[in-house]
Amino acid sequence: xxxxxxxxxxxxxxxxxxxxxxxxxxxxxxxxxxxxxxxxxxxxxxxxxxxxxxxxxxxxxxxxxxxxxxxxxxxxxxxxxxxxxxxxxxxxxxxxxxxxxxxxxxxxxxxxxxxxxxxxxxxxxxxxxxxxxxxxxxxxxxxxxxxxxxxxxxxxxxxxxxxxxxxxxxxxxxxxxxxxxxxxxxxxxxxxxxxxxxxxxxxxxxxxxxxxxxxxxxxxxxxxxxxxxxxxxxxxxxxxxxxxxxxxxxxxxxxxxxxxxxxxxxxxxxxxxxxxxxxxxxxxxxxxxxxxx
Amino acid sequence: xxxxxxxxxxxxxxxxxxxxxxxxxxxxxxxxxxxxxxxxxxxxxxxxxxxxxxxxxxxxxxxxxxxxxxxxxxxxxxxxxxxxxxxxxxxxxxxxxxxxxxxxxxxxxxxxxxxxxxxxxxxxxxxxxxxxxxxxxxxxxxxxxxxxxxxxxxxxxxxxxxxxxxxxxxxxxxxxxxxxxxxxxxxxxxxxxxxxxxxxxxxxxxxxxxxxxxxxxxxxxxxxxxxxxxxxxxxxxxxxxxxxxxxxxxxxxxxxxxxxxxxxxxxxxxxxxxxxxxxxxxxxxxxxxxxxx
Numbered sequence: 001x002x003x004x005x006x007x008x009x010x011x012x013x014x015x016x017x018x019x020x021x022x023x024x025x026x027x028x029x030x031x032x033x034x035x036x037x038x039x040x041x042x043x044x045x046x047x048x049x050x051x052x053x054x055x056x057x058x059x060x061x062x063x064x065x066x067x068x069x070x071x072x073x074x075x076x077x078x079x080x081x082x083x084x085x086x087x088x089x090x091x092x093x094x095x096x097x098x099x100x101x102x103x104x105x106x107x108x109x110x111x112x113x114x115x116x117x118x119x120x121x122x123x124x125x126x127x128x129x130x131x132x133x134x135x136x137x138x139x140x141x142x143x144x145x146x147x148x149x150x151x152x153x154x155x156x157x158x159x160x161x162x163x164x165x166x167x168x169x170x171x172x173x174x175x176x177x178x179x180x181x182x183x184x185x186x187x188x189x190x191x192x193x194x195x196x197x198x199x200x201x202x203x204x205x206x207x208x209x210x211x212x213x214x215x216x217x218x219x220x221x222x223x224x225x226x227x228x229x230x231x232x233x234x235x236x237x238x239x240x241x242x243x244x245x246x247x248x249x250x251x252x253x254x255x256x257x258x259x260x261x262x263x264x265x266x267x268x269x270x271x272x273x274x275x276x277x278x279x280x281x282x283x284x285x286x287x288x289x290x291x292x293x
Numbered sequence: 294x295x296x297x298x299x300x301x302x303x304x305x306x307x308x309x310x311x312x313x314x315x316x317x318x319x320x321x322x323x324x325x326x327x328x329x330x331x332x333x334x335x336x337x338x339x340x341x342x343x344x345x346x347x348x349x350x351x352x353x354x355x356x357x358x359x360x361x362x363x364x365x366x367x368x369x370x371x372x373x374x375x376x377x378x379x380x381x382x383x384x385x386x387x388x389x390x391x392x393x394x395x396x397x398x399x400x401x402x403x404x405x406x407x408x409x410x411x412x413x414x415x416x417x418x419x420x421x422x423x424x425x426x427x428x429x430x431x432x433x434x435x436x437x438x439x440x441x442x443x444x445x446x447x448x449x450x451x452x453x454x455x456x457x458x459x460x461x462x463x464x465x466x467x468x469x470x471x472x473x474x475x476x477x478x479x480x481x482x483x484x485x486x487x488x489x490x491x492x493x494x495x496x497x498x499x500x501x502x503x504x505x506x507x508x509x510x511x512x513x514x515x516x517x518x519x520x521x522x523x524x525x526x527x528x529x530x531x532x533x534x535x536x537x538x539x540x541x542x543x544x545x546x547x548x549x550x551x552x553x554x555x556x557x558x559x560x561x562x563x564x565x566x567x568x569x570x571x572x573x574x575x576x577x578x579x580x581x582x583x584x585x586x
Contacts, residue, residue, distance in 0.1 A: 106426065123424055127416030130423060130468075131460045133399065135416075157487045165471060167424050175423075175468075178458060178483045185487040187494075190471045194450045194478040201480075 001258050004147055004230075004265045010273035013146070014059050017280055021060040032287035033062040034118065034279070035084055035093035039077065039103070040070035045096045052094070055276050061283065064090075074103045078111050085113040091286040092118030092136075094279065115292045118282035121168070130175050134291045136282045141173035143274030144209065144230055146281070148183040153207075153228055153263060156185040161201055163218070163251065164211035165192045169232050173209055198222075210251035220256035229257055229264040232271050294551050297440055297523075297558045303566035306439070307352050310573055314353040317580075325580035326355040327411065327572070328377055328386035332370065332396070333363035338389045345387070348569050354576065357383075367396045371404050378406040384579040385411030385429075387572065408585045411575035414461070423468050427584045429575045434466035436567030437502065437523055439574070441476040446500075446521055446556060449478040454494055456511070456544065457504035458485045462525050466502055491515075503544035513549035522550055522557040525564050 025031050034056050038049045049065065056063035066080060077095075084093045093116055099105050109117075114124040120138035128135035137145075148155060160177055164170035170190060178188040186207065191198050202208055202222040210218050211232035223229065233251030250267030258264050265271055285291050318324050327349050331342045342358065349356035359373060370388075377386045386409055392398050402410075407417040413431035421428035430438075441448060453470055457463035463483060471481040479500065484491050495501055495515040503511050504525035516522065526544030543560030551557050558564055578584050 123420030123426060123428075124417045125420065126423055127418065127420030130419055130464060131416055133416060157489050159489075171423060171468070175464070178485070185485070187482060187484060187488040189480060189482040191480060192471070192478070195480040196450050196452075 001261055002151075002263050003258075004151055004263050004270060006143075006147060006265055006270040007273045009147060009150055010277040013150075013277050014055065014280065017059040017284060020284070025060065030089070031060055031062050032091050032283050033064070033089055034283045035064045035066065035090050036096060037066045037068065037077070037080065037084075037093060038096045039068045039072050040100050042098070045098070049096050052276055052279060055280060059280055061280070070100055072100075072103075074107065077103060077108060081108065081111045085111075085116060090116065092116045092283045094119045116286065118279055118286055120172075120282065126167075126172070129172065132179060136285065136291060137176065137278075138168055138172045139278040139282065140169050140211075140232060140271065140275045141176050142278035142281065143271060144173055144232070145176055145183050146278065147230070147265070147271070147274055148228075151263065153183070155183040155207065158186045158206040159204060160186040160188045160207040160209065161205040162188060162190050162209045162211065163192075163198075163202075164213070164232075165190050166211065169211040170209075173211070177207075177209075208252075212251050214251055215249045216251070216253040218252040218257060220253065220260055223257050223260050225260050226262045227260070229261045230271065231265050231267050234267060234272060294554055295444075295556050296551075297444055297556050297563060299436075299440060299558055299563040300566045302440060302443055303570040306443075306570050307348065307573065310352040310577060313577070318353070323382070324353055324355050325384050325576050326357070326382055327576045328357045328359065328383050329389060330359045330361065330370070330373065330377075330386060331389045332361045332365050333393050335391070338391070342389050345569055345572060348573060352573055354573070363393055365393075365396075367400065370396060370401060374401065374404045378404075378409060383409065385409045385576045387412045409579065411572055411579055413465075413575065419460075419465070422465065425472060429578065429584060430469065430571075431461055431465045432571040432575065433462050433504075433525060433564060433568045434469050435571035435574065436564060437466055437525070438469055438476050439571065440523070440558070440564075440567055441521075444556065446476070448476040448500065451479045451499040452497060453479040453481045453500040453502065454498040455481060455483050455502045455504065456485075456491075456495075457506070457525075458483050459504065462504040463502075466504070470500075470502075501545075505544050507544055508542045509544070509546040511545040511550060513546065513553055516550050516553050518553050519555045520553070522554045523564065524558050524560050527560060527565060 036049050053063045084090050109121050114122045120136040125135045129137050162170050162174040174188045174190045177186040199222045207228045209230045215235040231250035231252040235249050236246040237249050239247040248268050329342050346356045377383050402414050407415045413429040418428045422430050455463050455467040467481045467483045470479040492515045500521045502523045508528040524543035524545040528542050529539040530542050532540040541561050
């Protein structure tokens with residue numbers, strides 16, 4: 001079994017990005033600029049945003065955080081989005097989810113100009129991605145594709161099951177893996193809450209993408225020897241031995257499954273760091289005009 | 294085996310639409326208005342467009358045909374699209390594909406306002422559909438979903454294989470069938486040119502959607518007894534006994550497969566008439582403002 005070290009790979013890609021940024025700024029160009037908008041005080045959201053800002057600093061991007069009060073009105077948020085859409089010094093911005101209940105997340109996402117939607121959540125980017133046009137791909141699946149590519153994992157013609165059909169992971173990764181390309185060209189089945197025979201379907205798969213949000217859902221008996229396991233789950237389970245009172249586990253029963261498979265991502269340190277890096281890659285694409293330029 | 298009579302079903306839905314149109318126009322409202330744009334003299338395209346116009350007449354829609362010369366410039370076509378986008382008397386319009394080689398079809402599709410894209414080909418509609426937002430769904434998959442719904446064919450938890458991953462059929466029907474809803478909630482696998490074990494995968498499926506463009510590709514041994522067969526193929530094969538010199542066949546070996554399955558669509562008279570009807574349904578949705586209103 002080989003561990004897919006998402007943390008090390010993320011640092012390597014960020015180091016490459018840093019070199020690219022320097023090459024541009026040395027010629028007098030301004031650095032790429034990512035803006036993050038955080039509404040309220042959700043501790044997990046604060047931690048995610050802090051992490052994104054820190055990653056920007058690491059690669060030499062300019063970053064700006066707009067931290068708005070919990071009771072910010074939807075109109076005020078939409079006004080800020082409008083301003084960011086128009087600001088030529090902003091290459092991309094993200095609205096950290098979840099938002100407070102009084103704000104409609106769909107209205108917010110639709111308000112983001114697709115050209116600056118570096119999270120890849122706007123339907124226009126989603127549709128362009130699906131149709132094979134240039135687009136910002138959603139960050140988590142993009143990070144997974146980059147992991148597969150850098151670890152030379154062959155996906156063409158492989159049987160792949162995706163556990164989960166969410167808009168941010170399951171659905172887009174299923175589309176990306178079954179589209180033409182490398183990685184890609186896999187035979188993909190999307191499994192979800194209404195699917196039958198989930199265990200046996202997993203047990204026949206060459207590649208399992210687990211994005212179902214249930215701790216340790218994928219057991220050893222659901223994995224074919226030599227399969228590739230990508231664990232997208234980030235679940236908090238109580239752990240009295242930790243200072244925080246919890247530890248993070250994935251959707252895969254790591255200890256038991258690791259012995260059987262060919263490649264596996266750990267949690268934490270697998271898909272997570274690659275997601276933040278994918279956001280930096282999208283911001284770079286906006287800066288250079290690769291997608292809508 | 295029960296034949297899914299797409300032609301009869303299409304006429305029934307069109308009759309329902311006609312009643313709805315009358316109810317609106319009796320109150321003094323103008324009828325829905327669909328515009329078709331045809332560039333050049335491709336005989337199949339002329340026949341498709343004629344068919345669409347005739348269907349509009351049947352349901353009481355106003356229709357307009359812009360038939361442009363083969364050597365129309367891309368700029369001239371884009372100017373017409375811009376005019377149609379702005380025309381408040383036009384509810385929706387379609388640009389019949391394929392276009393002459395000197396015109397970029399992607400540039401043309403991107404120029405259509407999503408609000409009038411009743412073919413459902415614009416990436417914004419595609420992304421909205423995928424994300425579960427209101428949207429114009431691509432006509433052929435929408436017609437298939439309507440057929441499944443009206444024939445009370447249960448898809449929830451069923452194993453479904455989709456043969457083909459095109460942007461206009463395979464990809465969108467795979468998304469629609471595996472999304473939440475009824476029809477929907479199926480466990481869908483997309484098969485394509487790089488997939489292995491296609492025969493045995495088909496033979497395990499409860500539902501087969503064949504959209505691969507190869508005459509008689511799906512043989513009897515690839516079909517599980519009692520399966521549901523939706524044949525999207527429209528292939529011309531030479532036939533000296535016909536005046537035209539050809540006949541239309543689907544992607545399914547109809548005679549042999551019909552004996553084994555529970556439901557099957559014929560070619561012609563199956564998916565084809567439902568595609569035109571789906572276009573009318575999308576135009577109705579634009580007229581009433583259900584999608585972007």
